[in-house]
Amino acid sequence: MAMYSAKEQGRGRFALYVPPATDAEGADAELRVELRSAIAEGRLTLHYQPIVPLRSGLRKGFESLARWDHPDHGLVAAKRLFDIAEVAGLSAELGVELLRLAHDDERPWFNHDDAGFVSVNVAASQLGHPDAATRFVERLGERRLDPSELVIELTEASFAQGLIVQGNLEVLRSAGIRIFLDGFGVGYSSLSHLHRFPVDGIKIDRSAISPAVDESLVKLIVSVAAALDIRTVAEGVETSDQLATVTRLGVDYAQGYLLGHPTRVPTPKSIDV
Ligand code: G
Numbered sequence: 001m002a003m004y005s006a007k008e009q010g011r012g013r014f015a016l017y018v019p020p021a022t023d024a025e026g027a028d029a030e031l032r033v034e035l036r037s038a039i040a041e042g043r044l045t046l047h048y049q050p051i052v053p054l055r056s057g058l059r060k061g062f063e064s065l066a067r068w069d070h071p072d073h074g075l076v077a078a079k080r081l082f083d084i085a086e087v088a089g090l091s092a093e094l095g096v097e098l099l100r101l102a103h104d105d106e107r108p109w110f111n112h113d114d115a116g117f118v119s120v121n122v123a124a125s126q127l128g129h130p131d132a133a134t135r136f137v138e139r140l141g142e143r144r145l146d147p148s149e150l151v152i153e154l155t156e157a158s159f160a161q162g163l164i165v166q167g168n169l170e171v172l173r174s175a176g177i178r179i180f181l182d183g184f185g186v187g188y189s190s191l192s193h194l195h196r197f198p199v200d201g202i203k204i205d206r207s208a209i210s211p212a213v214d215e216s217l218v219k220l221i222v223s224v225a226a227a228l229d230i231r232t233v234a235e236g237v238e239t240s241d242q243l244a245t246v247t248r249l250g251v252d253y254a255q256g257y258l259l260g261h262p263t264r265v266p267t268p269k270s271i272d273v
């Protein structure tokens with residue numbers, strides 16, 4: 001635990017073990033120790049949130065979100081799980097496991113006629129295993145999803161990564177897996193990233209959708225996407241007003257609590273398009 005705490009503060013540090021001051025700190029320290037076996041034993045699960053088409057001719061998708069259902073600590077959601085893995089030095093293992101799960105998970109509710117894809121959040125830092133992509137691609141098709149039915153959601157931080165990550169992304173993309181840029185339109189979002197690394201879709205960050213749709217930003221993203229012939233998804237749609245606005249602006253898909261929460265078995269609200 002002292003080692004993890006030193007790592008959290010950067011390289012070349014040392015730390016003394018002091019019993020945790022808060023319950024949350026203690027819980028995370030315990031989880032860091034257990035995460036390795038949870039990954040190895042396949043105890044992580046995916047929950048799915050519907051991504052609903054806003055015009056005809058598109059099939060719906062489902063974003064998978066990693067969960068660790070821990071017997072003592074309850075459901076650990078993706079963001080915290082990723083942070084714990086990072087500090088524990090398990091990001092690369094987690095990435096390999098997320099790809100495996102996205103492909104192998106049993107989805108009896110996934111109807112290939114009206115559902116087009118499952119997306120998975122694999123942070124670039126989780127693609128640090130030199131042959132993560134090759135090993136994964138070799139197994140594709142043996143099981144439940146075609147490469148064309150798999151989407152990887154990446155944040156822009158991925159574009160600043162090194163050669164191993166870039167190599168993994170290229171292997172995945174040339175196998176026919178699509179790549180969507182996640183949470184676009186906040187912070188240092190830059191259109192130049194879309195040129196440097198070709199993506200197949202842009203997910204518009206929920207801060208541009210809720211509480212109010214930032215119409216000029218959404219319009220801009222929709223026109224860039226049209227020029228590049230790629231798809232757009234509005235994230236975090238919570239009200240029917242927001243849904244009406246993004247539909248009017250020509251966004252391709254909507255995702256958010258209005259259309260369905262992430263659950264083990266998703267139930268998308270159907271909308272007329
Ligand atoms: O973009 P990213 O992959 O970080 O988003 C996924 C997260 O967003 C999930 O944790 C999910 O629970 C959350 N989320 C999904 N839909 C909504 C929504 O409509 N509103 C808010 N506030 N959060 C949402």
Ligand code: MN
Nearest residue numbers: 063121153182
């Ligand atoms: Mn996402």
